[in-house]
Amino acid sequence: MAAEQTSKPSKAYPMKGGDSVDSYSNNSSYQRGVIDAAKELIIESAAKKLDTTNFVSSTTFRIADLGCSTGPNTFFAVQNIIEAVRLKYECQELHSQLPEFQVFFNDHVSNDFNTLFASLPPDRRYYAAAVAGSFYSRLFPNASLHFVHASYAIHWLSEVPKPVVDKTSPAWNKGRIYYSNSKDEVVKAYETQFAEDMECFLQARAKELVTGGLIALVFSGRRNGTLHSQTTQSMTSSLLESCLLDMVRTGKIKEEEVDSFNLPAYHMSPEELEAAVDGNGCFSIERMEELPLIAMGELGSLPKAQIMTSSLRATTEGLIKAHFGEAILNDFFNSVRKKLDEQVSFTEFESQTNFFALLKHKATD
Numbered sequence: 001m002a003a004e005q006t007s008k009p010s011k012a013y014p015m016k017g018g019d020s021v022d023s024y025s026n027n028s029s030y031q032r033g034v035i036d037a038a039k040e041l042i043i044e045s046a047a048k049k050l051d052t053t054n055f056v057s058s059t060t061f062r063i064a065d066l067g068c069s070t071g072p073n074t075f076f077a078v079q080n081i082i083e084a085v086r087l088k089y090e091c092q093e094l095h096s097q098l099p100e101f102q103v104f105f106n107d108h109v110s111n112d113f114n115t116l117f118a119s120l121p122p123d124r125r126y127y128a129a130a131v132a133g134s135f136y137s138r139l140f141p142n143a144s145l146h147f148v149h150a151s152y153a154i155h156w157l158s159e160v161p162k163p164v165v166d167k168t169s170p171a172w173n174k175g176r177i178y179y180s181n182s183k184d185e186v187v188k189a190y191e192t193q194f195a196e197d198m199e200c201f202l203q204a205r206a207k208e209l210v211t212g213g214l215i216a217l218v219f220s221g222r223r224n225g226t227l228h229s230q231t232t233q234s235m236t237s238s239l240l241e242s243c244l245l246d247m248v249r250t251g252k253i254k255e256e257e258v259d260s261f262n263l264p265a266y267h268m269s270p271e272e273l274e275a276a277v278d279g280n281g282c283f284s285i286e287r288m289e290e291l292p293l294i295a296m297g298e299l300g301s302l303p304k305a306q307i308m309t310s311s312l313r314a315t316t317e318g319l320i321k322a323h324f325g326e327a328i329l330n331d332f333f334n335s336v337r338k339k340l341d342e343q344v345s346f347t348e349f350e351s352q353t354n355f356f357a358l359l360k361h362k363a364t365d
Ligand SMILES: C[S@@+](CC[C@H](N)C(=O)[O-])C[C@H]1O[C@@H](n2cnc3c(N)ncnc32)[C@H](O)[C@@H]1O
Pocket: 010, 013, 014, 015, 028, 031, 032, 035, 066, 067, 068, 069, 070, 073, 074, 106, 107, 108, 111, 133, 134, 135, 136, 150, 151, 152, 153, 156, 157, 158, 315
Protein backbone atom coordinates (compact mmCIF):
# COMPACT_ATOMS: atom_id res chain seq x y z
CA MET A 1 0.00 0.00 0.00
CA ALA A 2 1.30 3.49 -0.83
CA ALA A 3 2.43 5.78 1.97
CA GLU A 4 -0.27 8.21 3.02
CA GLN A 5 0.44 11.72 1.75
CA THR A 6 -0.18 14.01 4.67
CA SER A 7 2.57 16.42 4.04
CA LYS A 8 1.92 19.71 5.81
CA PRO A 9 4.23 22.46 4.58
CA SER A 10 6.58 23.19 7.43
CA LYS A 11 9.49 25.58 7.68
CA ALA A 12 12.71 24.36 9.27
CA TYR A 13 14.60 26.20 12.00
CA PRO A 14 17.39 23.79 12.84
CA MET A 15 19.54 24.30 15.89
CA LYS A 16 23.20 25.15 15.26
CA GLY A 17 24.83 21.91 14.11
CA GLY A 18 28.35 20.54 14.51
CA ASP A 19 30.21 20.49 17.81
CA SER A 20 31.85 23.92 17.88
CA VAL A 21 31.64 26.11 21.00
CA ASP A 22 28.50 27.76 19.57
CA SER A 23 26.76 24.50 18.64
CA TYR A 24 23.50 23.19 20.09
CA SER A 25 25.34 20.06 21.29
CA ASN A 26 27.51 22.25 23.50
CA ASN A 27 24.84 24.72 24.54
CA SER A 28 21.81 22.71 25.50
CA SER A 29 22.45 21.91 29.14
CA TYR A 30 19.20 23.68 30.04
CA GLN A 31 17.22 21.31 27.80
CA ARG A 32 19.25 18.41 29.24
CA GLY A 33 18.15 19.56 32.71
CA VAL A 34 14.52 19.39 31.60
CA ILE A 35 14.98 15.85 30.21
CA ASP A 36 16.55 14.82 33.53
CA ALA A 37 13.64 16.41 35.41
CA ALA A 38 11.21 14.27 33.40
CA LYS A 39 13.09 10.97 33.88
CA GLU A 40 11.17 9.73 36.93
CA LEU A 41 7.88 10.59 35.25
CA ILE A 42 8.88 8.53 32.19
CA ILE A 43 9.72 5.56 34.43
CA GLU A 44 6.43 5.86 36.34
CA SER A 45 4.53 6.31 33.08
CA ALA A 46 5.89 3.09 31.61
CA ALA A 47 5.28 1.25 34.89
CA LYS A 48 1.66 2.34 35.20
CA LYS A 49 0.47 3.04 31.68
CA LEU A 50 2.35 0.83 29.26
CA ASP A 51 0.13 -2.12 28.48
CA THR A 52 2.80 -4.67 27.57
CA THR A 53 0.21 -7.41 27.09
CA ASN A 54 -0.79 -5.52 23.94
CA PHE A 55 2.75 -5.65 22.64
CA VAL A 56 4.06 -9.11 23.59
CA SER A 57 3.41 -10.41 20.12
CA SER A 58 5.78 -7.73 18.78
CA THR A 59 9.45 -8.65 18.89
CA THR A 60 10.55 -5.07 18.31
CA PHE A 61 9.63 -2.09 20.50
CA ARG A 62 9.75 1.04 18.37
CA ILE A 63 10.49 4.45 19.85
CA ALA A 64 10.56 7.80 18.03
CA ASP A 65 12.20 10.94 19.40
CA LEU A 66 10.65 13.82 17.47
CA GLY A 67 12.69 17.02 17.16
CA CYS A 68 15.85 15.23 18.32
CA SER A 69 18.35 17.86 17.07
CA THR A 70 22.04 16.89 17.11
CA GLY A 71 22.44 15.23 20.50
CA PRO A 72 23.52 14.41 23.09
CA ASN A 73 20.21 15.20 24.86
CA THR A 74 18.22 12.88 22.64
CA PHE A 75 20.46 9.95 23.70
CA PHE A 76 19.67 10.59 27.38
CA ALA A 77 15.96 10.83 26.62
CA VAL A 78 15.98 7.58 24.63
CA GLN A 79 18.02 5.82 27.33
CA ASN A 80 15.45 6.88 29.94
CA ILE A 81 12.62 5.41 27.86
CA ILE A 82 14.43 2.12 27.25
CA GLU A 83 15.29 1.82 30.95
CA ALA A 84 11.63 2.48 31.81
CA VAL A 85 10.38 -0.20 29.40
CA ARG A 86 12.95 -2.74 30.61
CA LEU A 87 11.91 -2.13 34.22
CA LYS A 88 8.30 -2.65 33.28
CA TYR A 89 9.04 -6.00 31.59
CA GLU A 90 11.19 -7.07 34.55
CA CYS A 91 8.49 -6.17 37.10
CA GLN A 92 6.06 -8.33 35.17
CA GLU A 93 8.59 -11.15 35.06
CA LEU A 94 8.60 -10.98 31.30
CA HIS A 95 12.42 -10.93 30.96
CA SER A 96 12.38 -13.64 28.37
CA GLN A 97 10.01 -11.60 26.23
CA LEU A 98 12.00 -8.39 26.39
CA PRO A 99 11.82 -7.06 22.83
CA GLU A 100 14.61 -5.56 20.78
CA PHE A 101 14.51 -1.79 20.59
CA GLN A 102 14.51 0.31 17.45
CA VAL A 103 14.88 4.08 17.81
CA PHE A 104 13.94 6.59 15.15
CA PHE A 105 15.63 9.97 15.50
CA ASN A 106 13.46 12.56 13.78
CA ASP A 107 14.08 16.15 12.88
CA HIS A 108 13.86 18.40 9.84
CA VAL A 109 15.81 17.39 6.72
CA SER A 110 18.25 20.26 7.35
CA ASN A 111 19.10 19.03 10.87
CA ASP A 112 22.74 18.00 11.28
CA PHE A 113 22.11 14.23 11.37
CA ASN A 114 25.81 13.60 10.65
CA THR A 115 26.83 15.01 14.02
CA LEU A 116 24.02 13.05 15.67
CA PHE A 117 24.97 9.71 14.12
CA ALA A 118 28.72 10.24 14.58
CA SER A 119 28.12 10.58 18.32
CA LEU A 120 25.68 7.71 18.92
CA PRO A 121 26.59 6.06 22.25
CA PRO A 122 28.89 3.12 21.38
CA ASP A 123 27.33 0.98 24.13
CA ARG A 124 23.73 1.55 23.00
CA ARG A 125 21.44 -1.43 22.99
CA TYR A 126 19.10 -0.35 20.24
CA TYR A 127 18.99 -0.10 16.47
CA ALA A 128 19.13 3.52 15.34
CA ALA A 129 17.59 5.10 12.26
CA ALA A 130 17.02 8.66 11.09
CA VAL A 131 13.63 9.83 9.87
CA ALA A 132 13.84 13.28 8.33
CA GLY A 133 10.75 15.44 7.93
CA SER A 134 8.30 17.57 9.84
CA PHE A 135 6.48 16.00 12.78
CA TYR A 136 3.40 17.92 11.66
CA SER A 137 3.18 15.36 8.83
CA ARG A 138 3.02 11.58 8.64
CA LEU A 139 6.47 10.11 9.23
CA PHE A 140 5.82 6.42 9.97
CA PRO A 141 3.61 3.57 8.70
CA ASN A 142 0.28 2.79 10.33
CA ALA A 143 0.45 1.31 13.86
CA SER A 144 4.22 0.97 13.79
CA LEU A 145 5.30 2.89 16.93
CA HIS A 146 4.98 2.03 20.62
CA PHE A 147 6.41 5.14 22.28
CA VAL A 148 6.75 8.67 20.93
CA HIS A 149 8.79 11.28 22.75
CA ALA A 150 9.30 14.96 22.00
CA SER A 151 11.23 17.28 24.25
CA TYR A 152 11.56 21.02 23.81
CA ALA A 153 10.34 20.80 20.23
CA ILE A 154 6.56 21.12 20.09
CA HIS A 155 6.61 24.88 20.82
CA TRP A 156 8.01 25.39 17.29
CA LEU A 157 5.14 26.12 14.92
CA SER A 158 5.10 24.78 11.37
CA GLU A 159 5.44 28.40 10.21
CA VAL A 160 4.89 32.00 11.23
CA PRO A 161 1.13 32.61 11.00
CA LYS A 162 0.58 34.26 7.61
CA PRO A 163 -1.63 37.19 8.80
CA VAL A 164 1.12 38.54 11.08
CA VAL A 165 3.36 39.28 8.09
CA ASP A 166 0.55 40.56 5.85
CA LYS A 167 0.60 44.37 5.81
CA THR A 168 -3.07 44.45 4.83
CA SER A 169 -4.18 42.25 7.73
CA PRO A 170 -5.41 43.59 11.09
CA ALA A 171 -3.01 41.02 12.56
CA TRP A 172 0.08 42.59 10.97
CA ASN A 173 2.69 42.52 13.74
CA LYS A 174 4.61 45.66 12.84
CA GLY A 175 7.68 46.38 14.95
CA ARG A 176 7.35 43.23 17.03
CA ILE A 177 8.82 39.76 16.66
CA TYR A 178 6.50 37.73 18.89
CA TYR A 179 2.85 37.82 19.92
CA SER A 180 3.08 38.19 23.68
CA ASN A 181 2.93 41.99 23.83
CA SER A 182 1.01 42.46 20.60
CA LYS A 183 -2.59 43.31 19.79
CA ASP A 184 -5.34 40.69 20.17
CA GLU A 185 -5.46 39.92 16.43
CA VAL A 186 -1.81 38.85 16.50
CA VAL A 187 -2.34 36.64 19.55
CA LYS A 188 -5.38 35.11 17.84
CA ALA A 189 -3.35 34.36 14.68
CA TYR A 190 -0.71 32.55 16.74
CA GLU A 191 -3.38 30.65 18.72
CA THR A 192 -5.01 29.53 15.48
CA GLN A 193 -1.71 28.38 14.01
CA PHE A 194 -0.92 26.45 17.20
CA ALA A 195 -4.34 24.73 17.19
CA GLU A 196 -3.99 23.74 13.51
CA ASP A 197 -0.45 22.43 14.00
CA MET A 198 -1.32 20.47 17.12
CA GLU A 199 -4.24 18.82 15.34
CA CYS A 200 -1.87 17.77 12.50
CA PHE A 201 0.60 16.41 15.06
CA LEU A 202 -2.07 14.38 16.89
CA GLN A 203 -3.72 13.15 13.68
CA ALA A 204 -0.41 11.83 12.35
CA ARG A 205 0.55 10.17 15.65
CA ALA A 206 -2.92 8.62 15.98
CA LYS A 207 -2.24 6.70 12.77
CA GLU A 208 1.35 5.82 13.60
CA LEU A 209 0.97 4.55 17.18
CA VAL A 210 -0.36 1.13 18.11
CA THR A 211 -3.43 1.05 20.34
CA GLY A 212 -2.21 1.69 23.89
CA GLY A 213 0.96 3.37 22.58
CA LEU A 214 2.22 6.38 24.53
CA ILE A 215 3.30 9.93 23.71
CA ALA A 216 5.47 11.74 26.26
CA LEU A 217 5.64 15.46 25.60
CA VAL A 218 8.07 17.64 27.51
CA PHE A 219 7.35 21.23 26.61
CA SER A 220 8.17 24.80 27.39
CA GLY A 221 4.79 26.32 28.19
CA ARG A 222 2.86 28.69 30.43
CA ARG A 223 0.74 27.96 33.48
CA ASN A 224 -3.04 27.97 33.07
CA GLY A 225 -4.32 31.52 33.45
CA THR A 226 -0.93 33.17 32.89
CA LEU A 227 -1.00 35.95 30.33
CA HIS A 228 1.31 35.50 27.36
CA SER A 229 2.96 38.80 28.32
CA GLN A 230 3.88 37.47 31.76
CA THR A 231 5.96 34.51 30.67
CA THR A 232 9.73 34.11 30.64
CA GLN A 233 9.52 33.35 26.93
CA SER A 234 7.97 36.81 26.49
CA MET A 235 10.90 38.41 28.35
CA THR A 236 13.38 36.55 26.20
CA SER A 237 11.70 37.54 22.95
CA SER A 238 11.46 41.18 24.12
CA LEU A 239 15.19 41.09 24.73
CA LEU A 240 15.88 39.84 21.19
CA GLU A 241 13.38 42.36 19.81
CA SER A 242 15.03 45.28 21.59
CA CYS A 243 18.45 44.28 20.21
CA LEU A 244 17.02 44.18 16.67
CA LEU A 245 15.35 47.58 17.13
CA ASP A 246 18.68 49.01 18.37
CA MET A 247 20.22 47.78 15.11
CA VAL A 248 17.48 49.56 13.16
CA ARG A 249 18.31 52.80 15.04
CA THR A 250 22.00 52.48 14.19
CA GLY A 251 21.20 51.68 10.54
CA LYS A 252 22.58 48.14 10.61
CA ILE A 253 19.28 46.63 9.52
CA LYS A 254 16.10 48.08 8.01
CA GLU A 255 12.87 48.70 9.91
CA GLU A 256 10.94 46.65 7.32
CA GLU A 257 13.21 43.70 8.00
CA VAL A 258 12.10 43.69 11.63
CA ASP A 259 8.46 44.23 10.60
CA SER A 260 8.62 41.05 8.51
CA PHE A 261 10.42 38.94 11.12
CA ASN A 262 8.46 36.91 13.69
CA LEU A 263 9.39 34.01 15.92
CA PRO A 264 7.56 30.84 14.84
CA ALA A 265 6.96 29.64 18.39
CA TYR A 266 3.93 29.28 20.66
CA HIS A 267 4.03 28.39 24.33
CA MET A 268 0.87 26.50 25.17
CA SER A 269 -0.76 26.01 28.56
CA PRO A 270 -1.86 22.58 29.86
CA GLU A 271 -5.49 23.66 29.26
CA GLU A 272 -4.73 24.35 25.60
CA LEU A 273 -3.15 20.93 25.22
CA GLU A 274 -6.21 19.35 26.87
CA ALA A 275 -8.50 21.17 24.44
CA ALA A 276 -6.42 19.97 21.46
CA VAL A 277 -6.41 16.37 22.70
CA ASP A 278 -10.18 16.45 23.39
CA GLY A 279 -10.84 17.91 19.95
CA ASN A 280 -8.76 15.20 18.29
CA GLY A 281 -10.43 12.39 20.23
CA CYS A 282 -7.83 9.64 19.65
CA PHE A 283 -5.88 10.01 22.91
CA SER A 284 -6.48 10.19 26.65
CA ILE A 285 -4.31 12.39 28.83
CA GLU A 286 -2.90 10.10 31.50
CA ARG A 287 -0.75 12.65 33.26
CA MET A 288 0.09 16.33 33.02
CA GLU A 289 2.24 18.28 35.42
CA GLU A 290 4.71 21.09 35.76
CA LEU A 291 8.37 20.09 36.03
CA PRO A 292 10.67 21.57 38.68
CA LEU A 293 12.26 24.88 37.64
CA ILE A 294 15.84 24.73 36.37
CA ALA A 295 18.22 27.13 38.13
CA MET A 296 21.04 28.50 36.01
CA GLY A 297 23.50 27.61 38.76
CA GLU A 298 22.86 23.98 37.79
CA LEU A 299 24.09 24.64 34.25
CA GLY A 300 27.77 25.20 34.95
CA SER A 301 30.11 27.76 36.41
CA LEU A 302 30.23 30.26 33.50
CA PRO A 303 28.56 33.67 33.99
CA LYS A 304 24.78 33.40 33.61
CA ALA A 305 24.74 36.00 30.83
CA GLN A 306 27.20 33.93 28.84
CA ILE A 307 25.28 30.68 29.33
CA MET A 308 22.08 32.37 28.25
CA THR A 309 23.56 34.11 25.21
CA SER A 310 25.19 30.89 23.98
CA SER A 311 21.96 28.98 24.45
CA LEU A 312 19.97 31.66 22.60
CA ARG A 313 22.55 31.71 19.81
CA ALA A 314 22.47 27.92 19.40
CA THR A 315 18.68 27.93 19.10
CA THR A 316 17.96 31.15 17.16
CA GLU A 317 21.04 31.82 15.03
CA GLY A 318 19.57 29.88 12.08
CA LEU A 319 16.40 31.97 12.13
CA ILE A 320 18.22 35.30 12.46
CA LYS A 321 20.70 34.39 9.73
CA ALA A 322 18.01 33.26 7.30
CA HIS A 323 16.16 36.57 7.64
CA PHE A 324 18.82 39.23 8.29
CA GLY A 325 21.92 37.59 6.80
CA GLU A 326 25.14 36.32 8.33
CA ALA A 327 26.86 39.70 8.63
CA ILE A 328 24.85 40.87 11.66
CA LEU A 329 25.23 37.72 13.76
CA ASN A 330 28.24 38.68 15.89
CA ASP A 331 27.00 42.24 16.52
CA PHE A 332 23.56 41.00 17.34
CA PHE A 333 24.59 38.34 19.84
CA ASN A 334 27.19 40.68 21.39
CA SER A 335 24.40 43.13 22.06
CA VAL A 336 22.22 40.35 23.54
CA ARG A 337 25.14 39.46 25.84
CA LYS A 338 25.63 43.12 26.80
CA LYS A 339 21.97 43.53 27.76
CA LEU A 340 22.07 40.32 29.76
CA ASP A 341 25.25 41.46 31.52
CA GLU A 342 23.31 44.52 32.68
CA GLN A 343 20.62 42.34 34.29
CA VAL A 344 20.87 42.62 38.04
CA SER A 345 19.10 39.35 38.62
CA PHE A 346 18.20 36.36 36.51
CA THR A 347 15.35 35.28 38.76
CA GLU A 348 12.68 35.96 36.13
CA PHE A 349 14.59 34.05 33.47
CA GLU A 350 14.94 31.15 35.87
CA SER A 351 11.20 30.92 36.39
CA GLN A 352 10.61 29.49 32.91
CA THR A 353 7.94 26.82 33.24
CA ASN A 354 8.17 23.41 31.60
CA PHE A 355 5.57 20.65 31.57
CA PHE A 356 5.30 16.92 31.16
CA ALA A 357 2.27 15.34 29.50
CA LEU A 358 1.57 11.67 28.86
CA LEU A 359 -0.97 10.75 26.17
CA LYS A 360 -2.25 7.24 25.49
CA HIS A 361 -3.64 6.11 22.17
CA LYS A 362 -7.21 4.94 22.67
CA ALA A 363 -8.61 1.82 21.06
CA THR A 364 -10.53 2.67 17.90
CA ASP A 365 -13.91 1.02 17.32
C1 LIG B 1 15.40 22.97 21.08
S1 LIG B 1 15.65 21.62 20.00
C2 LIG B 1 15.36 20.27 21.11
C3 LIG B 1 16.25 19.13 20.82
C4 LIG B 1 16.17 17.96 21.79
N1 LIG B 1 14.87 17.35 21.75
C5 LIG B 1 16.51 18.41 23.17
O1 LIG B 1 15.65 18.34 24.05
O2 LIG B 1 17.64 18.86 23.39
C6 LIG B 1 14.15 21.59 19.02
C7 LIG B 1 14.29 20.70 17.80
O3 LIG B 1 13.00 20.50 17.23
C8 LIG B 1 13.15 20.50 15.83
N2 LIG B 1 11.86 20.79 15.19
C9 LIG B 1 11.13 21.92 15.27
N3 LIG B 1 10.02 21.80 14.53
C10 LIG B 1 10.05 20.56 13.98
C11 LIG B 1 9.18 19.86 13.10
N4 LIG B 1 8.05 20.41 12.65
N5 LIG B 1 9.52 18.60 12.73
C12 LIG B 1 10.68 18.02 13.16
N6 LIG B 1 11.54 18.66 14.01
C13 LIG B 1 11.23 19.91 14.40
C14 LIG B 1 14.19 21.57 15.56
O4 LIG B 1 14.77 21.43 14.27
C15 LIG B 1 15.15 21.31 16.71
O5 LIG B 1 16.17 20.44 16.34
